[in-house]
Amino acid sequence: IGEIRRYLRDNNPIRVSRSLRDIAYKVLQVRDSLANRFAREPTISEIAKELNLKREDIVFALDAIQEPVSLFEPIYH
């Protein structure tokens, strides 16, 4: 089981928040290049396929670079 676990992970001390941001920027790049190629907005599956990720993972990652939720409202803390 130690081996399976090592296979699935590499003892990465990096915070997930940072890795999510990295993925999110990649997602945005892929979105732009697919939008150019298809001449339309790509769907989340098309982006997921290109990056070999699950659709759900892409959604989660994108939230890490979420702009202030609404252009009109301050963020409430």
Next chain:
Amino acid sequence: MDNYMKLEIPSKSQNEAFARITVAAFAAQADPTIDEISDIKTAVSEAVTNAVIHGYEGGDGTIYVTASLAGRRLEVTVVDHGVGITDLDQARQPLFTSKPELDRSGMGFTIMENFMDEFTVTSETDKGTTVSMVKIFGQAEPGLDD
């Protein structure tokens, strides 16, 4: 492909981000675009924020978020059992806010209505508020030209 989810969370500002990701991840099954996802996230954020700061006035309470998919039609509800809204017509006016002291813009309902394809809100004083919203994926977006 039809599916649903029901989520219960305590009324806390950090759950706004969590609820929005959960609904967006659920919606991902219908294969939306990033723009469509972002519309949903914005609308859910506004609804959950309202439940937290208006419904429960920053205090304790429980928020119920449901989502269901029928084909490419996503329905989302956000329910609180908080103070409710006595004058709904007034509350729905753009720029109306009962909490100007919190720097609220009064644009929450207007945003939900505009970012989603259907929007209804029902409320009863001291019983709570239910916001129900529908997004239909894969539609052209009339009135948006950017």
Next chain:
Amino acid sequence: MDNYMKLEIPSKSQNEAFARITVAAFAAQADPTIDEISDIKTAVSEAVTNAVIHGYEGGDGTIYVTASLAGRRLEVTVVDHGVGITDLDQARQPLFTSKPELDRSGMGFTIMENFMDEFTVTSETDKGTTVSMVKIFGQAEPGLDD
């Protein structure tokens, strides 16, 4: 910072990815490392997959997933009201599977136990199964030496 969430979803294979990301998004509040999140996602996937294919045997049913955070302690439960497990000791053996025809590896429980800091499973025949798992963030990881 303490928080919880309760999620209800129908027993469908596509909800495995959804449940996993929901728990991960919830856990993200505790600012985990990539490895910690990856352990949790793997464990939740195994538990939800078991509920779908064993608990409800691919048929209809409801799965309940809860998560709670107390400081840096995350507790996750996955509950089904399916067929239950008659011989739990046998079921927990590495490599034991009752569904070899489905190409199961029999490693689900072993993975949950090893990837999480605490793991318990209770079950009753024809009543259902509850898996409860705890992850404590920010611990050194005994037994891993690379």
